[in-house]
Amino acid sequence: MFSEGVVLLSVCCSGLLAANSKESDVWILPSEVIECEERAKDEPVNQTLAAEACMRTYFVDRLSANVMNKSDQDFFEREFANKTFGKKRPPSGYRVRRDIRVLNLTERHKLFLAFDALYQNGVLARFGRLHATKVYRKHHGAAFLPWHRVFIAAFEEKLREVDPDVSLPYWDYSMDYYMPLPSDSIVWSKCFFGNGNGTVNVGPFSFMYGGYNMPISRDIAPAATCPPKLISKEDIDELMKFCNFADITTGKNLYQDNSSHNLEKLHDGVHDWVGGDMGVLGTAAYDPVFYMHHAFIDYIWEQFRRRQTNECQVDVEKDYRKLGDYSVADNGQQGPNDPMQGFEYLKNSAGLWKNWTTDFYGYEKAPECPNCGYSDFLYCDMSINPNRPNGVCVPKTNDSCVNTLLMAFNRDEPHEKPQGGGAKLSLGPRHFGLPGDGRTRFMSREEGLALLKQQLALGMEDKPTTSRPETRASLDTTNTIIISTLSSVLGLLLIVVVTLVVYIRKLTKKLQSSLNERRTGDGDTAETSDDQESGNFGSTHDFNIELRQRV
Ligand SMILES: [Cu+2]
Numbered sequence: 001m002f003s004e005g006v007v008l009l010s011v012c013c014s015g016l017l018a019a020n021s022k023e024s025d026v027w028i029l030p031s032e033v034i035e036c037e038e039r040a041k042d043e044p045v046n047q048t049l050a051a052e053a054c055m056r057t058y059f060v061d062r063l064s065a066n067v068m069n070k071s072d073q074d075f076f077e078r079e080f081a082n083k084t085f086g087k088k089r090p091p092s093g094y095r096v097r098r099d100i101r102v103l104n105l106t107e108r109h110k111l112f113l114a115f116d117a118l119y120q121n122g123v124l125a126r127f128g129r130l131h132a133t134k135v136y137r138k139h140h141g142a143a144f145l146p147w148h149r150v151f152i153a154a155f156e157e158k159l160r161e162v163d164p165d166v167s168l169p170y171w172d173y174s175m176d177y178y179m180p181l182p183s184d185s186i187v188w189s190k191c192f193f194g195n196g197n198g199t200v201n202v203g204p205f206s207f208m209y210g211g212y213n214m215p216i217s218r219d220i221a222p223a224a225t226c227p228p229k230l231i232s233k234e235d236i237d238e239l240m241k242f243c244n245f246a247d248i249t250t251g252k253n254l255y256q257d258n259s260s261h262n263l264e265k266l267h268d269g270v271h272d273w274v275g276g277d278m279g280v281l282g283t284a285a286y287d288p289v290f291y292m293h294h295a296f297i298d299y300i301w302e303q304f305r306r307r308q309t310n311e312c313q314v315d316v317e318k319d320y321r322k323l324g325d326y327s328v329a330d331n332g333q334q335g336p337n338d339p340m341q342g343f344e345y346l347k348n349s350a351g352l353w354k355n356w357t358t359d360f361y362g363y364e365k366a367p368e369c370p371n372c373g374y375s376d377f378l379y380c381d382m383s384i385n386p387n388r389p390n391g392v393c394v395p396k397t398n399d400s401c402v403n404t405l406l407m408a409f410n411r412d413e414p415h416e417k418p419q420g421g422g423a424k425l426s427l428g429p430r431h432f433g434l435p436g437d438g439r440t441r442f443m444s445r446e447e448g449l450a451l452l453k454q455q456l457a458l459g460m461e462d463k464p465t466t467s468r469p470e471t472r473a474s475l476d477t478t479n480t481i482i483i484s485t486l487s488s489v490l491g492l493l494l495i496v497v498v499t500l501v502v503y504i505r506k507l508t509k510k511l512q513s514s515l516n517e518r519r520t521g522d523g524d525t526a527e528t529s530d531d532q533e534s535g536n537f538g539s540t541h542d543f544n545i546e547l548r549q550r551v
Pocket of ligand 1: 131139148
């Protein structure tokens with residue numbers, strides 16, 4: 001387990017092996033390991049092996065704390081299995097998901113209270129453990145989108161049991177992307193997700209305990225060897241050029257060429273970008289940010305599904321990856337007929353049902369210019385993105401969070417002592433996101449802006465036209481095609497007419513000469529001269545022979 005963790009830790013984005021000097025900085029020995037090593041010094045044993053054993057004991061304890069227990073299994077079976085969940089409109093009714101910056105203060109407060117209730121009663125941890133158990137049954141493969149759709153719908157249903165006014169918001173980071181430094185975004189303040197760096201100690205999720213019985217922590221926009229990225233609007237546009245589930249999902253080959261339009265890989269990048277607990281599959285779903293990240297991934301998928309239905313004439317309930325191309329691990333658990341872990345009475349293909357977004361939930365369109373959802377935390381920027389002449393909504397910076405009414409959570413002191421001595425819990429399977437444009441929270445806004453502009457200019461090179469000129473360009477192309485086709489047809493007609501004229505002339509001459517032949521009894525001279533005249537038209541010659549025979 002331990003060695004696997006270390007290997008995976010050094011696997012950089014896109015699966016390239018890279019020595020990561022920054023990561024090694026965080027290998028401070030936990031106090032338990034130091035104590036264990038101290039004890040071993042008095043024993044007649046190989047000290048290197050003893051040190052390894054101390055580390056192993058330390059981490060195995062924490063990893064096992066993360067696995068689903070019997071009580072969790074009973075919970076998911078009782079709450080969701082063998083019921084109508086997923087088949088009928090849920091007990092709490094249809095709900096609409098909106099960007100979290102569009103919620104007003106009361107709505108946010110109600111949302112955070114519902115999260116708190118699920119934290120206090122242990123439901124959040126149950127979902128965290130379900131997500132952490134057998135991660136390859138639902139990651140790095142075809143089941144990723146359908147499984148997470150059901151997972152967050154189930155979690156949302158629990159939120160609504162606490163407060164039926166609440167629906168799960170999404171975090172549209174394709175807006176944060178256009179800030180010079182997305183790590184400055186308002187979401188990383190006590191008004192929303194709390195701090196983005198280190199143990200979460202402000203905001204509605206402060207001092208929530210996550211995987212391994214440690215308070216959740218984050219490491220947004222880290223200065224890694226391959227700095228990760230958020231998903232941009234250009235990334236979403238790229239996805240929307242495709243028509244099939246297989247085009248945007250992961251199959252057997254994780255490193256396939258379609259990575260720039262692989263929604264799971266793009267999603268992995270956001271996990272890496274948030275870092276800390278979110279960066280590791282085993283701990284990600286303990287951080288409430290997980291659910292809002294996944295609501296946005298699901299929203300992107302839903303837009304893709306609408307395109308499949310309306311523009312591609314694809315049946316979204318039947319379109320899956322082909323047999324034998326279900327997952328990297330190829331563990332026979334990501335096929336359409338394999339049961340969904342935690343929701344075993346459902347098959348993976350149940351995540352493709354249309355009724356999720358007709359009977360369960362819908363999405364309010366992401367905020368758009370000029371009003372940006374009338375949010376206090378967004379503004380319309382007309383100049384930053386040359387790809388979008390109508391402007392993009394951009395979040396304000398975290399110093400715009402001035403209202404402290406949301407501090408009603410009694411978690412400002414850890415209720416249980418952290419067991420580690422500052423160990424970085426980046427162990428276990430990691431996500432495999434795409435490399436970003438290099439922006440980290442450690443640089444100045446000027447540097448960030450320069451990198452963002454460079455990135456957007458690159459996008460312009462790839463796609464030299466924005467949406468409007470694109471339409472014009474395609475119209476021009478259509479015109480060119482029509483004109484060239486017409487001229488070719490006219491040219492052909494001209495050739496046919498000329499041929500016919502020549503032909504008729506020849507025919508007339510032949511008839512004339514045949515008549516002369518009859519009269520004089522000598523036609524050979526006339527034929528020779530006609531052959532020379534007809535030149536290229538071999539068939540005319542044959543015709544002449546036939547004509548002569550008949551005549
Ligand atoms: Cu996941």
